[in-house]
Amino acid sequence: MSAPRLAGAVTALLIVALAAAPFGLSAFAVATLTLGLCFGLFTYGLDLAWGRAGLLSVGHAAFFGCGAYAVALSERHGIPLMLALAVALAAAAVITLVVVRIGLASGVPDAPLILLTLGVSLLLQKAATTLTSLTNGTNGLPVSTSDIVSTYYRTLVAVVVVVGLCTLLIVRSRFGARLTAAARNPERAAQSGIDTVRVRSTAFAASAVVSTIAGALYAPVAGLVSPPVFGLGLSTSVLVWLALGGRESTLGPLLGAVALTTGQQILGTAWLGWYVLGLAALFVLVVQVAPAGLAGLARSWLSGGRPGVALPPAASRDRRTSPAAVSLDQRADTPPAAGRDAALRLEGIAKSFGPVRVLDGVDLVVPPxxxxxxxxxxxxxxxxxxxxxxxQLAADAGTLRIFGRDAAAVxxxxxxxxxxxxxxxxxxxxxxxxxxxxxxxxxxxxxxxxxxxxxxxxxxxxxxxxxxxxxxxxxxxxxxxxxxxxxxxxxxxxxxxxxxxxxxxxxxxxxxxxxxxxxxxxxxxxxxxxxxxxxxxxxxxxxxxxxxxxxxxxxxxxxxxxxxxxxxxxxxx
Missing domain, CATH: 3.40.50.300 (P-loop containing nucleotide triphosphate hydrolases)
Known part of the structure; x- marks a missing residue:
């Protein structure tokens, strides 16, 4: 059986097992599994940013908290739930688009994104603490809960639907192929015609939206939403869950979060110190031995030494036989109409780096x-x-034309x-x-x-x-x-x-x-x-x-x- 078919079979069996879980588990185990699914969806959301788009966020709890507080504020102040969720989702998307655009504009996005996402997280935590009339401050907001089994199935269905939609629309699509290229080699991706900023920004916004949905699912499971839901502790935890479970994987983030959340709940506060110590040791071991996480190890084993990353199936079709294709020889025989213009025409191109004048009025013509x-x-x-x-660089002065078209701002x-x-x-x-x-x-x-x-x-x-x-x-x-x-x-x-x-x-x-x-x-x-x-x-x-x-x-x-x-x-x- 091929690796994709095997992965599909494992996913189907896992969904069936999860659907049957309440019939064989205690109420505590079902509640723990429900909490793990919420955190698993949160981890999957972070994977869309860090694993798929290559953009590290250390304040992703900001978006998780937006979803949780949307549910809590809706209940406390009588706001329609769908309206509160829509506002939270829109706010998360807008914040991420602003943050990621600033980060990508720097050319080296990791440092700005780390600071910006951390800043947003701390700012929202401060707001939740100080706006006591709205959020009840450090005491938090209670959220009513339904019976354990109903909550579990509602959470399971939501997780399956969200992950399925993301898989179809983002991961296994032409967009997913563009995202793979933009994350792996932004320079070559741009030179292949891909708008890397738009693609990565979209993936980062989708990551925030998924994390917000995860927070909304978490609120009725936890029963109480308080400022630490925005905190650095949760942001750090989700990074560990993803690193251990494995990036660029559908099941890895979910299983990593579920397993580690279950371990934490079972050990309880008495063994929490040992749990954290063991988790840190496991994290260091996995990072050293398997940087791609446990899912990466499984993927490498299933691939049998083939490339560890492959294009999504929707983008892997060979287009050589397309009716629209032309041979390179045909292009030589029938040059495009634009060929009458110079292939490249530069006039007065100047460029300085600080006081150093690197180019000083360059005129150049390259004929077709x-x-x-x-x-x-x-x-x-x-x-x-x-x-x-x-x-890749903008000239300080001069004109640049490619086949007769002004390309200076293109x-x-x-x-x-x-x-x-x-x-x-x-x-x-x-x-x-x-x-x-x-x-x-x-x-x-x-x-x-x-x-x-x-x-x-x-x-x-x-x-x-x-x-x-x-x-x-x-x-x-x-x-x-x-x-x-x-x-x-x-x-x-x-x-x-x-x-x-x-x-x-x-x-x-x-x-x-x-x-x-x-x-x-x-x-x-x-x-x-x-x-x-x-x-x-x-x-x-x-x-x-x-x-x-x-x-x-x-x-x-x-x-x-x-x-x-x-x-x-x-x-x-």
Whole structure:
């Protein structure tokens, strides 16, 4: 039986077992299991943020508390329950969208998100403590409860429905594939046409909504809602439950929370100190031995050494046979209408970092179907210029047009849809995915479906290993295949042969030349190896001190006095 079928069978059996649990358990055990399900849904919600979107939140109890207090305030003040829940869900979604946008804007989201989510959690806890007329302060708000069995089944149904909807709409969908890419390698995901900020923000908001629902289910189970429900203790506990149960798993977070909650309830206060000590030791052990948690161990065992992460089935369909697909050779024969414009036109591009002027009025034109090599001494501004064209940096001044369209304010993922592709100095692929899944992701957002040449067939069909285990030359081939799968009309390359042996570098150079002939796409290449530049370039541009000092055929560049002085002045020969 395949791993997905086995996981489905285990899930079905688990649901049946949970449905039958009240018939064989004591009232205390059923109440404990109900509490575990509430915390399990909370843990699953955090997994959508931390496990799926790669965004760590240490104040997630803020959203759990919103749901719990919505139920308690509804009962105390006579507010319709559905209205109170709707307000809580909306507030949680708005707070998370603001918080995550601030975090992602920093480029390194972990530290801002940790501080912001912790701040929101502490702020809400303070509000719940001080607004005594509304929340009854530290005494909390009582919540009426129904019989244990009814509460259990209501909780079980809600958990199954919420997790099922999240699985269908988020995890096992095309959105889930985009989320996998955005979390694993945001830079490459953006260069594949994925709006990484929108995708990760949506997942984080969904995480908050699920956590709020979990809090609403918790309130009648606990019977009392008090300020600690927002506290750091609960936020820390859910992190431990998720780390032990396993991220990027449906059952792992649920089972981890249920098991650890049950252990805590059974041991009670008398053994609580030993329980915490044992839990800490188990946490350290799992983090050291199995960073993916217990679910990750099971997934690795079931996969039999295959890649530990795979695209959701809805996004894994091979699109090579789509009627809309065109071969790269066809594209060369029938260039797009936009091909009449320059592939890239830069006018007066300037960029400074503090007092340092890196680019100082760069004018450059890359015609369609031509390979332009950008050379110059170290510190000349070549990589900065490439980053501006790709959309990773914004120019301080100047105009940037891609196939005649003003692209200065266009984000990275939209430039990709305009026909821009990029290869990095260090091959950028999704290392935890198989080579085939890497290519499927690249095809998913392609404006035109392109068939790859036969020489990439070994990568297109390779689902057996992780891309990160490939040799450097094969990872570079995979990156090229991913770029070509997106049907680019302009490709940016930053030292594509860096780190390669001479034979592999020459093979790659030949492949790049064949790409320009086969597809008619233009290339802007930053390269230091003059032999490769001579073999590859139709035109050579020399950048020095943030300015272009020469532009023309290789022979003219070599003979140019200004170029020789620039290289000699930089210690090059």
């Amino acid at each position: 179907g031509r390979c332009v090599c950008l050379i110059g001494p170290n510190g000349a501004g070549k990589s900065t210029l490439l980053a501006i064209v790709a959309g 984000p990275v993922h939209r430039r990709v849809r305009m026909g821009l592709g990029r290869m990095f100095q260090i091959p950028s692929v999704f290392t935890a995915l198989s080579p085939a899944d890497n290519i499927r992701l690249a095809r998913m957002e392609a404006p035109v479906l392109a068939e790859l040449p036969e020489e990439y067939e070994d990568l297109v069909t390779n689902d057996a290993i992780e891309a990160g285990t490939l040799p450097l030359a094969d990872r570079r081939r995979l990156e090229m295949a991913m770029v070509l799968a997106g049907a680019p009309r302009l490709v940016l390359l930053d030292e594509p042969t860096a780190g390669m042996g001479r034979q592999d570098a020459r093979r790659l150079t030949q492949e790049l030349k064949e790409v320009t002939v086969r597809t008619g796409c233009a290339m802007l290449v930053v390269e230091h190896d003059m032999e490769i530049v001579r073999e590859l370039a139709d035109d050579v541009v020399v950048l020095h001190g943030g300015r272009i000092i020469a532009h023309g055929p290789m022979d003219d560049i070599v003979a140019d006095t200004a170029v020789r002085e620039a290289y000699l002045g930089a210690g090059r020969c």
